[in-house]
Amino acid sequence: MNKDIATPIRTQQIMDKHGLTVKKSLGQNFLIDPNILRKIVGKAELTKESAAIEIGPGIGALTEHLARAAGKVLAFEIDQRLLPVLEDTLSPYDNISIIHSDILKADVEAAIEKELAGYKDIVVVANLPYYVTTPIIMKLLLEKLPIRGLVVMLQKEVAERITAKPGTKAYGSLSIAIQYYTDAEMALTVPKTVFMPQPNVDSAVIRMMKLPEPRVKVIDEDFFFTVTRGSFVQRRKTILNNLQSAMPNGKEKKELVLKALEEAGIEPSRRGETLSIAEFGLLADKLYPYFA
Ligand code: SAM
Numbered sequence: 001m002n003k004d005i006a007t008p009i010r011t012q013q014i015m016d017k018h019g020l021t022v023k024k025s026l027g028q029n030f031l032i033d034p035n036i037l038r039k040i041v042g043k044a045e046l047t048k049e050s051a052a053i054e055i056g057p058g059i060g061a062l063t064e065h066l067a068r069a070a071g072k073v074l075a076f077e078i079d080q081r082l083l084p085v086l087e088d089t090l091s092p093y094d095n096i097s098i099i100h101s102d103i104l105k106a107d108v109e110a111a112i113e114k115e116l117a118g119y120k121d122i123v124v125v126a127n128l129p130y131y132v133t134t135p136i137i138m139k140l141l142l143e144k145l146p147i148r149g150l151v152v153m154l155q156k157e158v159a160e161r162i163t164a165k166p167g168t169k170a171y172g173s174l175s176i177a178i179q180y181y182t183d184a185e186m187a188l189t190v191p192k193t194v195f196m197p198q199p200n201v202d203s204a205v206i207r208m209m210k211l212p213e214p215r216v217k218v219i220d221e222d223f224f225f226t227v228t229r230g231s232f233v234q235r236r237k238t239i240l241n242n243l244q245s246a247m248p249n250g251k252e253k254k255e256l257v258l259k260a261l262e263e264a265g266i267e268p269s270r271r272g273e274t275l276s277i278a279e280f281g282l283l284a285d286k287l288y289p290y291f292a
Helices: 008-017 034-044 061-069 082-089 108-115 130-142 156-163 173-181 221-230 239-246 254-264 277-291
Strands: 050-055 072-077 096-100 121-127 149-155 182-190 203-210
Touching: 008 082, 034 061, 034 121, 034 149, 034 182, 034 203, 050 061, 061 072, 061 121, 072 082, 072 108, 082 096, 096 108, 130 149, 130 156, 130 173, 130 203, 149 156, 149 182, 156 173, 156 182, 156 203, 173 182, 173 203, 173 221, 173 277, 221 239, 221 277, 239 254, 254 277
Parallel strands: 050 072, 050 121, 072 096, 121 149
Antiparallel strands: 149 203, 182 203
């Protein structure tokens, strides 16, 4: 097996060889611990029949572990300076395609069709750039790509919000948006010492496996998300208060908000953080005829 990229010495050697300095603005914190990489890749349960999509390969630390475990790896990297570095560090592998692109602007579906044709099992595995974790995850879920799920490293605080259950402080519209599409669970907590340079915040790996169907069936998804977001705008306020602000002319139409709450069997004095996703689904459907 080839020598791991992800050791402190090898990483430094690669950076020196290519005269590379990290760009903090692009969230560049490279992994320098092969053990953590094995654990992350293990959580994705890849076989040679699977393909992996990586966001931000950096200098290739995770990419090579994915190339060993999966049949094919497709990676998107925004930083042009890293392309020749990756060409060099990943030269022992013939099952990796790198696309130079901002993942938020990339046509991921077309890239999957072109690069991963024939792969039925596709998982996103990444150590995400922390300045943009939520938009990346939401893009990959909303585009309804043919993926089994995502295993990603991100800030521990965001990981806690994504995986939070009702009745907890961390539970909010982000938990609901992601758990609407996936089973989201905390997979690993990760010390700062496994990165170079070390990030300012604690990190965690979460596993989000897509559900065959969204968790609740609703009349209108956009309206459902308007209701969930609106219910948490002022966390300390009641669901009634928040909905009156979130619904068009909700203040004047208080009676209709109350009616929908009653039809959904939800006490107007409850706070958004106590409602399950099923309750939000029902509530959105009851509000829909009055406010959509
Ligand atoms: N995978 C490498 C590792 O674990 O060592 C690097 C991870 S580093 C936290 C994040 C990577 O994402 C960097 O290589 C950075 O250049 C890249 N990146 C940042 N923003 C991006 C974007 N919008 N699209 C694609 N890649 C991006």
